Each structure stands twice: as structure tokens, then as C-alpha cells.
Amino acid sequence: MKQFNYLSFAMMAAGMVVSCTPVQEEESTPVAITINVAERGADVSPSMYGVFFEEINHAGDGGLYAELVQNRSFEECEMPEGYYVENGRLKPAPVPNHETGRVNENANFHWNNEPVRAWSLKPNDESVATMRLTKDKPMFETAPNNLEVNIINAKKPVQLINEGYWGMNIEKGKLYALRIILRTNEDYEGNITAKLISKKGKVIGETGLIIRKTGEWEDELKVIEPTESDNEAQLVLEFDAPGKVWLDYVSLFPPTFYERYNGMREDVARYLAALKPAFFRWPGGCVVEGISLANRFEWKKTLGDPASRPGEYSTWGYRCSYGMGYHEVLQYCEDIKTDMMFVCNVGMGCQYRMGDACTEEEIDIYLDDCMDAIEYALGDVNTEWGLQRAKNGHTDPFPLKYVEIGNENWGTEYDKRFDIFYKAIKEKYPELILIYNDMTGLKNEDRAIEKTDMIDPHWYVTPEFFYNNTTLFDNKVRGKWDVYVGEYACNQGVGGGNMNAALAEAAFISGMERNSDLVKMTSYAPLFENVNNREWSTNLIWIDTDQVMGRSSYHVQKMYSRNRPTYNVGSSTYIIASDSIEEASQETPQKFLATGYDEKKGEVIIKFVNASDKAQTVDFTLEGVTNVLPEGKTITLKANSLEEENSMEEPKKIYPQNELFTEFGKTFAYKFPKYSFTILRVKVEK
Ligand code: AHR
DSSP: OOEEOHHHHHHHHTTOOOOOOOOOOOBOOOEEEEEEEEEEEEEOOTTOEEEEOOSOTTSIIIIIBOOOOTTTTSOTTOOOTTOEEETTEEEOOOOBOTTTOOBOTTOOEEOOOSSSTTEEEEOBTTEEEEEEEEOSSOSOTTSOOEEEEEEEEESSOEEEEEOBTTBEEEOTTOOEEEEEEEEEOTTOOOOEEEEEEOTTSOEEEEEEOOOOOSSSOEEEEEEEOOSSOEEEEEEEEEEOSSEEEEEEEEEEEOOBGGGOTTOBBHHHHHHHHTTOOSEEEESOSTTTTOSSGGGOOOGGGGSSOGGGOOOEEETTTEEEOSOSOHHHHHHHHHHTTOEEEEEEOOSBOOTTTTOOBOOGGGHHHHHHHHHHHHHHHHOOTTSHHHHHHHHTTOOSOOOEEEEEESSSOOHHHHHHHHHHHHHHHHHHOTTSEEEEEETTSSOOOOOSSSOOSEEEEEEEEOHHHHHHTTTTTTTSOOSSOEEEEEEEEEOSSSTTTOHHHHHHHHHHHHHHHHTTTTEEEEEESOOEEETTOOOSSOOSEEEOSSOEEEOHHHHHHHHHHHTOOSEEEEESOSEEOOSSHHHHHHSOOOEEEEEEEETTTTEEEEEEEEOSSSBEEEEEEEESOSEEOSOEEEEEEEOSSTTOOOOSSSTTSSOOEEEEEOOOOSEEEEEEOSSEEEEEEEEEEO
8 A cells, every 4th residue: 555645756756865764653453444335325515614703812803804903993992881890890781681580790801901902102202192082073973982192292203003913914015005084183283104113113114194284084095015024013103293183093904805995814814715615604603692782793883984883892802893894794705605694683692691682572673683684685776775785885685695593592582582583584585594593402302493494503512522422413303404513613621722622523523424414504613813812712713913824623624625525425334443342332432434425526535533543544445336546635634642733833733735545446455644634535437
């Protein structure tokens, strides 16, 4: 058996000696597995692998969204209605839980106590200035805060600095779009200059602003062409004369993905698109409900001029700008050819937090809001919200295909509301697929609802849970609903997300793929973290100012998504027992198999998870084929230990290797390395 390595081949062809000291790898006893390609199993749903986006860990602001200025609108000091700060922590308004009638007195959340988040005045010996937030003469009533800078003495220019999201990535050769909304005193005699300053303090780009001294707001657009690159730059506004200046909005954009106005960060958007997600779920996650209804995510406030958007305190400890709004997300879905899933609020605050619920009479407000969101995506220009979409630059409908009714809701009140929403949405949009929250992990097959298209269970668990539950779906009831596993991840006892987590997920997915007649959709969660703000323990993709990195789990997702068979085919086993019968009866299984057929390419796809510390040779027999081509592709993701993780320093420590294998046949042997996930693509004739 030869595994062909392109690099070795290229080196040999170039006359180089490839010296390798054979390392004796420990091996398990070989096993024999028969795959019957003629035995057709469940079709694998084309919508199987999607993504779940939520504004958590700065996934949007400071993540996928390209804006470089943090707190650009000076709204980050705003609290949800009725909330207050006590001992430096944010306390929610004391609303009662709708089931118990009690107020969760212990609830408290991170609050940033800086006077003006992300902005500072740089003191120097020869200038004096102060700054304060005001709501005087707001440019937009919806985003009323602005920053008053009082320049008292400017023998040397006063510098107002924005630190960005832990720095700004500025690249020479790219153009940066600066937008500033400001007003000055009528007698302000100075200049205002915008500068990009490198981490070493060097000016690497600048532009002067035009001061009209009308006392009215001026909206200026400028382009900055940097002379150098720096991945931790800052934006500085310099004022060189005494007087007062008010800033309503300061925004800086690099070129965006697909050059969209107010768009996505290019590298992050591309990295996500590489997963080829079948759908994009938005806006969450718990932000949908809010800590209480007071800070629920409100899509209508995410439309229109970015400078007018108020943002909202995200459930995850910071205020998000609403810059990456509904329109931008729909546009991104269209650009990467994925269907959108919108998650609506049914008039209930997060049941893990405050658990409030609107009154019976108020339910229609939430239902109408959901119907409007659907109309915004799908309605023609003769509808109110379809017209609004056209006014925002998109006449044709967007690819909205799914609506999840509520997020992580449960109980009698939820079930009642679900029925109301389901009926109303189905009546008007029968083509939409509607989803119910299942907080029991598929344990309850009797639901007090009239009907649903899909149900959404979530699993955040240990590796052992996933290794032990690859058959969880095998005997679940069919025909009542389809299953969308909307949030799952191995996030307990796995560090920042190590190879054990990735392999456990790979094992669990093998069970979902095999049962894709039932499990039609899945999405790992959460999707992103900015490495400077890890709010959730494990997240699929890590982001820095200039880096995007996939954990081993990302590669597992990508390998599954890009090697989705048309249908499953039969195998003599899916869980490979340990060497000794004794161990096998006690141990958590470590080796798993998924077998499918790609009709378009005429290839059998074999996926093998080996989480053990020994290599495993499998003697395969392919039945139900007339011929097997010897050459085929293998993709291997492997690590040196289960604890190994990728990091920003070593982003490709665990990375899929594509190789050519030349010994496929009706019978063939393949050695799967320890701690690995492998895909074999075998060309066959039937
Ligand atoms: O993915 C993180 C959180 O987990 C989501 O916001 C919520 O739906 C779940 O509890």
C-alpha cells in the first residue's frame, strides 16, 4: 500500500534525496469492512452543512464586518431601557420570569466603564483638551450621541485617538474610505487632520478635512492611501486650534468583500465562504431574545444609513453597532450563493436569563415584525418592505428560505406562540421552511404544537457525549418533522478547541450524515471569535486584525461540507470496536466510519475518524461496483495528540493534506493514522 505524497514526488523529480527515518507507529489489529455501493441508504440533504452567525465574541463588529473604527457612532454608552450599572456591572430592569413570576435578581453583565469606549485624548505637554458625550443637536434622533471635543490650548495639535478593534489593519496599496460627520463652533479657526498612525507612532496615511464653520453637521467622505502597512494602527484626529468640535460619526473602511458598500471584511468573508455553507442563520442565538425583551435584536433598526443606526447592547457583554444589518447579511448570502435563515423573536426574553414575555395582546407586534422581515427579503416592490429593500438598492428578492420561530424557547407559552407564528407565516409564505426550538435534545417526540417543518435541538457537550452518541438519530421518529441541529459543538474539557473536540464532532456528524433522511440541516456554533474577546469557550474561526484561522473543527466542517455524498451506501459497520473485546464493552468508541456515493463524480466517499492513539488499517471490500479505478484522492486531518490545537502563531498545525492514492481496488487496504479524520474518494464504475 502506497500513499503518494506530491511534495516527495516533486522533490524526487528534482533530483533531491528524500530521506526519511521510518518511525514505527503503533497499530491496532487490522479490521475488515465491506461497503456495498448498491445498497442505497438515506440521501444526504443538499442543505446539510450551513453556518450559524451571532454577534458574540465580536463576531460581527471586529470580525466579519469590515468597519475599523470602534464606537464610531458614540452610542456604546447606551443601556437597554431600564437597565443600570451597579458595582461596575450592568443590571437588567427587574422584569419577572413569565413562568415563575420571580425576578432573577442575580443577573448582571459585563459593562465597559470607560468614559468613551475606544476613544482617548492623547495628552502632551503643549496642549489641553477635554471630551464628553452629549446628545445636543443630534444629527440622527435614532443615534443621538455625539462627542464634544473642547480644545483649550493647541500649541501642539490635540490628538483624539480611536484604537479600533484591538488595532486596525492598514495595508499599503489599498484605499481606505473615511466618513466623518462633524460640526465645529462658527469661530473655530483650526484645521482637522485624520491620520493613520502605526504602532510605532509613525504617520502612514493622512487627509485633511474641510471645515465649513457653519455650526451645522457636515458629512465628509475622504480616501486615505497608506504609505506603509501596519496591523496595529490607530486612527487619529488632530485639532490645531482652540475651540469646540462635535463628532457624530467616524467610520473607516478597507475595500470590502465583493466591494460592497458597508460590507464584510474580505479575508474573513472569503474564509467563511470556503465552507460552502448551504445556509446562513442570523441574527442568533440568544441576541434574538435579549437578556430581556428590552435588548432583543431589532432588525428594522439595522437598516438604512449606518450613521443613523442605534446599535444594541448585545447579550454577550458589549454594544453592537447594527452596522452588519439585515440588508448586508442578505446581500452577503446572495454573494456567496447561500440561503438565509432568519430567526425571529416571539415576544419572549431569554429564558436562561430574565425570561420575560410580552402580553397576549402584544404578540401581534412581534408577529408583524417577523412578517415584515420576510417581506423585506421576499416581497415585491409593491409591498411596503419590498419597496424599502428596493430603496436600499436591491429590487429583486433575496434568498430567504428558512425562518426559525424563536431561539432556545420552551414551555407552554412558547408552544402557543409557535402555533400562531407558524400558521400566519405558512399561510402567506407556504414555500418557507419553519423551525421549532427543541430544548430536550430530541428526547421528547410528542410536542404540544400543531405542526412544524423542522425542529432544532442543540448540543454543547463533552467529547465523550459525541463519541457515544453517533447512533442517536438512528431510531428517532421519521415523518413528523425534519431535524435541524442548529447549534452543536464539543466545548467541554477541550481547551480552546483541540483535536479531540474536532474528532468527536467528526464522529457525531458521521451519525447525522448517515441519518440525513431525518437530519436535513446542521450548523456548528458559535462561528467566530475575535481573539481579544473570547466570551464563549470554543468558536469555529478565530480573527485578529489581519489573520483568520480555522480551528481543527473548522477543517472538519469544511471536509464534510465539501465532500457531501449524494446518498449513503451500506457498510458492514459504522463504529469500529477496540482491539480487545473486554475494552470494547467498556470504552467510549474511538473509530467511526461514514460511507456515501457522489453521483455526479461517480465516487465512493469513505470518511474515517480515528481518535485512538494507534494507527488503524482497514481491509476494505467494495461490493456493488463493476470496476474501481486505482487512483483517487485522500484528505487527511491529523494531529500528534488529542490535545493539540491550532493557534494564531501556528494556524496550520492541524491542516488537511490532500494526497493521491494509487492502490484503490475492489479490495484494498488503507492505514488511517492515529488522531486523524480521513476522507477517501474512490472512483468506481457501477
Ligand atoms: O452559541 C452560543 C449560544 O448558545 C447561543 O446564543 C444560544 O442560542 C445558545 O445557548
